[in-house]
Amino acid sequence: MRINSFFYTLRQGVRNLFRNKWFTLASIATISSCLFLFGLFYAIVTNFQNIVHRAQEGVAVYVFFDEGLEDSRIQEIGDMILRRTEVSDVHFVSAEDAWESFKTDYLGDYADGFTENPLQNSANYEVYLNDVSMQSALVTYLESVDGVRMVNRSEIVATTLTGVNALIAYVSVGIIAILFAVSVFLISNTVMIGISVRKEEINIMKYIGATDFFVRSPFVIEGMMIGLIGAAIPLGIIYGVYNMVMEYVTARFSMLSSLLKFLTVEEVFHILTPVSLGIGVGIGFLGSIVTVRKHLRV
Amino acid sequence: MAERRKRRSAVPEKEIITLTKVSKAYSTGAPALKDVNLHINRGEFVFIVGDSGSGKSTLIKLLLRELTITSGYINVMGYDLSKIRHRKIPKFRRNLGVVFQDFRLLKDRNVYENVAFAQRIIQKSNKEIKKNVPSILAIVGLAGKYKAKPRQLSGGEQQRVALARALVNKPTVLLADEPTGNLDPKNSWEIMKLLEQINESGTTVIVVTHNREIVNAMQKRVITLKKGVIISDEEKGGYIDED
Ligand SMILES: Nc1ncnc2c1ncn2[C@@H]1O[C@H](COP(=O)(O)OP(=O)(O)OP(=O)(O)O)[C@@H](O)[C@H]1O
Ligand SMILES: [Mg+2]
Numbered sequence: 001m002r003i004n005s006f007f008y009t010l011r012q013g014v015r016n017l018f019r020n021k022w023f024t025l026a027s028i029a030t031i032s033s034c035l036f037l038f039g040l041f042y043a044i045v046t047n048f049q050n051i052v053h054r055a056q057e058g059v060a061v062y063v064f065f066d067e068g069l070e071d072s073r074i075q076e077i078g079d080m081i082l083r084r085t086e087v088s089d090v091h092f093v094s095a096e097d098a099w100e101s102f103k104t105d106y107l108g109d110y111a112d113g114f115t116e117n118p119l120q121n122s123a124n125y126e127v128y129l130n131d132v133s134m135q136s137a138l139v140t141y142l143e144s145v146d147g148v149r150m151v152n153r154s155e156i157v158a159t160t161l162t163g164v165n166a167l168i169a170y171v172s173v174g175i176i177a178i179l180f181a182v183s184v185f186l187i188s189n190t191v192m193i194g195i196s197v198r199k200e201e202i203n204i205m206k207y208i209g210a211t212d213f214f215v216r217s218p219f220v221i222e223g224m225m226i227g228l229i230g231a232a233i234p235l236g237i238i239y240g241v242y243n244m245v246m247e248y249v250t251a252r253f254s255m256l257s258s259l260l261k262f263l264t265v266e267e268v269f270h271i272l273t274p275v276s277l278g279i280g281v282g283i284g285f286l287g288s289i290v291t292v293r294k295h296l297r298v
Numbered sequence: 299m300a301e302r303r304k305r306r307s308a309v310p311e312k313e314i315i316t317l318t319k320v321s322k323a324y325s326t327g328a329p330a331l332k333d334v335n336l337h338i339n340r341g342e343f344v345f346i347v348g349d350s351g352s353g354k355s356t357l358i359k360l361l362l363r364e365l366t367i368t369s370g371y372i373n374v375m376g377y378d379l380s381k382i383r384h385r386k387i388p389k390f391r392r393n394l395g396v397v398f399q400d401f402r403l404l405k406d407r408n409v410y411e412n413v414a415f416a417q418r419i420i421q422k423s424n425k426e427i428k429k430n431v432p433s434i435l436a437i438v439g440l441a442g443k444y445k446a447k448p449r450q451l452s453g454g455e456q457q458r459v460a461l462a463r464a465l466v467n468k469p470t471v472l473l474a475d476e477p478t479g480n481l482d483p484k485n486s487w488e489i490m491k492l493l494e495q496i497n498e499s500g501t502t503v504i505v506v507t508h509n510r511e512i513v514n515a516m517q518k519r520v521i522t523l524k525k526g527v528i529i530s531d532e533e534k535g536g537y538i539d540e541d
Binding site: 002004005008200201203204205206207208209210211212214 | 362364385387388389390391392394396402404415416418419420421423424463467
């Protein structure tokens with residue numbers, strides 16, 4: 001395609017946008033609201049997942065040893081655990097460490113009465129996982145290891161977190177699918193109205209010898225622009241809203257901030273921007289190409 | 299390449315339009331054209347006349363490949379129109395110019411853009427457009443009105459714009475379906491004179507008309523249709539009165 005033909009086509013596409021203003025606005029508004037919901041949802045979900053992820057990292061499995069197990073075997077077990085792929089970190093907590101932290105956490109000054117460590121047998125490994133869903137498998141494995149007396153875990157946390165993660169994934173896929181369908185339908189309608197409004201012009205183009213591609217391109221460009229604008233607007237709004245909410249939350253609930261680490265606006269938009277724009281333009285392209293293929297045969 | 303050679307051998311070079319036993323039936327009613335045989339040579343000027351409903355517009359639409367024939371053989375400019383591939387149709391139509399009774403201009407664009415439109419569609423460069431459009435507007439006598447919108451023009455002027463648009467891509471064949479149907483006698487004559495002038499510069503011109511006076515005066519080949527059948531085909535013919 002010649003460069004001036006390309007610009008001509010582009011201009012026609014933009015012209016189409018303005019020619020049926022109300023339908024254009026309606027489709028932009030709908031795509032905007034859909035992608036706004038998507039963006040909002042994404043911002044919340046990524047933050048939530050971030051928190052869940054941190055929580056996962058905090059869920060440890062505690063491995064206790066047989067009484068009087070020699071240090072070399074304990075060392076061996078530690079190395080073995082660390083070699084497993086689902087394990088992110090292993091800490092050795094000696095009996096003395098355990099007693100110290102117990103004293104500071106629960107006994108305070110009353111601890112002076114003890115002359116011997118009452119937690120003789122409490123040396124253990126704190127094992128952290130990459131993925132909580134692997135916890136059961138790891139525990140089964142650890143229980144079979146020679147020299148391991150007991151494995152403690154918090155099963156409820158693990159299953160809840162895994163469940164929440166799966167739920168988030170399903171809901172996201174569901175919402176995105178519905179959103180996608182509604183938007184494609186809307187763009188398709190807008191383009192169809194554009195085609196019927198310009199029926200006469202299209203007919204003239206056919207007589208003169210326009211190719212299918214030439215006749216169709218402006219409508220596809222129209223659809224893609226609607227998608228692009230429809231994606232850009234909610235991105236702008238969400239950017240502003242997100243910043244405001246973060247400011248409010250950090251100002252009002254400062255004590256929460258150590259517990260719940262929220263993502264920065266940059267961290268969220270780093271992915272949200274290309275994904276939203278991609279979905280917007282993709283929906284626009286799909287909605288218009290389908291319509292144009294069906295209704296515009298030279 | 300082979301295809302081209304075959305086309306050439308099928309139709310003599312001189313003959314630009316060939317119809318052999320062509321029939322066209324719409325889904326409803328009697329056939330609009332029946333067993334039509336027609337040969338038109340390069341550079342001819344042909345009037346097609348006949349009563350309303352005799353099949354004139356149907357014939358034009360077949361020549362444009364807007365419609366396909368029901369049976370027979372039709373060849374226009376070397377293209378076998380019952381076999382032409384869909385993606386070849388644009389290329390075929392680029393060698394045809396068409397004008398209609400109702401002008402069919404783009405109402406939201408000025409005269410210049412209406413004519414330039416035809417060149418943009420065949421993807422001419424801006425440089426060529428800037429050269430070709432004013433020169434064709436000068437030929438149809440509208441050089442001074444290139445900025446006007448269609449609604450600011452008289453019927454005769456609008457038809458000149460349509461003619462300029464049909465001619466700017468230098469077609470081999472010009473098809474006109476009642477180009478003077480909406481015009482007064484003076485404008486009708488001017489348009490016909492333009493068509494004659496275009497024909498003299500080498501373009502094959504086929505004009506459907508009801509204008510008895512002009513047909514009789516111009517002394518061109520006249521093909522008369524009646525109920526879908528060619529009832530007369532005369533060199534330097536006249537308008538046949540049935541009633
Ligand atoms: N799209 C169509 N569907 C069905 N029948 C049609 C269609 N178009 C034309 N016809 C019929 O075909 C016949 C020829 O029509 P056509 O338009 O070719 O006539 P015409 O000679 O151009 O008439 P006019 O001088 O009024 O323009 C008529 O009987 C008409 O009713
Ligand atoms: Mg007619």
